[in-house]
Amino acid sequence: MRWSGDEILEFLRADFPQAFRDGWDYEITDLAADRVTVRLSSHESQLRPGGTISGPTMMHLADFAVYVLLLALHGQSASLSVTTNLTISFLRKPEAGDLIAEVELLKHGRTLSVAAVHLRDERGRVVAHAEATYHMAGAD
Amino acid sequence: MRWSGDEILEFLRADFPQAFRDGWDYEITDLAADRVTVRLSSHESQLRPGGTISGPTMMHLADFAVYVLLLALHGQSASLSVTTNLTISFLRKPEAGDLIAEVELLKHGRTLSVAAVHLRDERGRVVAHAEATYHMAGAD
């Protein structure tokens, strides 16, 4: 791994401040060459009426968590990567609370990387499942 | 059509205030039984460094624009619908400015509706393409 979880968060706080807007925060655990877990702390701005976590919050975390793994593997040069495709299935309404993304890296090529993501709520239920493709920018 | 563009926006401002946070605003045009165009006014909070529109902003507008069409067709009862799947391909970096979603309703079933969405930037270039599936909640 090029970067640790702390190094990744330090880089992201400076380079990608929107992901931390309103005081949003993240915890990175279980970091390995082909997987990572990213936990988004609950925040009122993530909620829809009825107390469920919004779809855009889930899409953001799925995409963000894959980016975290690419930063771990490549360091700063991963910031040239862009998402080319994101597919997400919303499975059940998450309860208000932290949202946890478990990333499995399926392919790690020179120009394309593909990952599957299970999103869980605090109770541990899978609330959404996503697949993201990243492309190393500059190659196209 | 059950509701006009003005009726839809009036309902959404009350029922879905998060979509209007920070002063975000929308214009609904070309509303018909199987299509609608929704324009999101540009706002600083939509931008990434470098002046491009963020991925979550594009995902939100694609999803939101399909919901607008379901509200036009069904009125308030469409608010029981939930997105079950969203697939988006990011094609090129949009320039800062308004973002336009052109929705084509492909299927309008009793429990499932499917739509394709072309997202364009102000220059008219297709910057992303999405497909969304909505499910009438309560049926599952």
Place this chain on the structure above:
Amino acid sequence: MRWSGDEILEFLRADFPQAFRDGWDYEITDLAADRVTVRLSSHESQLRPGGTISGPTMMHLADFAVYVLLLALHGQSASLSVTTNLTISFLRKPEAGDLIAEVELLKHGRTLSVAAVHLRDERGRVVAHAEATYHMAGAD
């Protein structure tokens, strides 16, 4: 489980003969309430020039393996289900040989079921990853 692997294959041979055309055959293992493994025996008609397994063969097996799990859970009434969405990412060229689908059922609702599928070649490498949504027909 309503049906065992043998019962499922017996039903499919009679009801879905196209899946067994040219002598194609399947092995069902690790059957549980939320997962199953389905192995497709290699056959010359599955190959592309160069000896790699064709895309349609992979798409077929991903879809078929999810259907196998729904048959296990519901018996014959699962035959009213239809695939409404299939997303597949092709990750690397599979080597000629058996193709193995590992299904994880993510949601099992009254009208919608969603599953993720890892497709592996005989060497155990993940060669494709799919997500399928089934809808209980008659509900729409």
Place this chain on the structure above:
Amino acid sequence: MRWSGDEILEFLRADFPQAFRDGWDYEITDLAADRVTVRLSSHESQLRPGGTISGPTMMHLADFAVYVLLLALHGQSASLSVTTNLTISFLRKPEAGDLIAEVELLKHGRTLSVAAVHLRDERGRVVAHAEATYHMAGAD
């Protein structure tokens, strides 16, 4: 355009004989820089019980029709392209008969091309909608 419809079909008959197995045949019309229509002649081997066209037939035609457009644009070098992602939504049961794919090229980059496909049955109804991403092989 590098190749005409006739040149494409001549190339495919020699290079991709599986697509013509059992006597399957295709007609290419409306070929332009960003679109093409490909018509698959009906054949008994495409049908499911009940007389509807099978899912694998629809997935094959969607993928094949995009490949046709890349061959028109690039000639033989397009044969180095591989599908990296295919997403398809099945909207309604097609009636037995010819199946028509209308391809819209959304992005045509150096390494990645993305296209949307409307699949229609002979009655002109949209029976499925697909999105395919092709990657120029050798780049990864």
